[in-house]
Amino acid sequence: MRLPNVERGHRLPQKLKIALIRVLSGARVHDIVRTLLYRPQFFGTPFRAWVHEILRGASYWSVGERELMAAFTSDLNECRY
Numbered sequence: 001m002r003l004p005n006v007e008r009g010h011r012l013p014q015k016l017k018i019a020l021i022r023v024l025s026g027a028r029v030h031d032i033v034r035t036l037l038y039r040p041q042f043f044g045t046p047f048r049a050w051v052h053e054i055l056r057g058a059s060y061w062s063v064g065e066r067e068l069m070a071a072f073t074s075d076l077n078e079c080r081y
Contacts, residue, residue: 005038006031006034006035006038007034009038010034010037010038014037014038014040017037018033018034018037021033036048054066055067055070
């Protein structure tokens with residue numbers, strides 16, 4: 001389900017980023033990117049900080065092991081991320 005605001009309600013700087021991503025990739029910008037760019041101070045920035053801490057923060061697992069686990073979980077969920 002796509003929310004209209006997340007689909008089209010971005011401010012100009014975010015619209016420019018979405019346009020640039022689309023031009024460079026040649027594909028529609030993924031929903032997760034649109035969500036991160038929509039009201040970034042509310043969701044995008046805190047979520048990116050949380051993910052960064054999980055994948056790069058102190059851990060018994062190496063960064064590679066954590067990335068592999070994330071990729072494996074995404075594959076199980078049939079998600080490209």
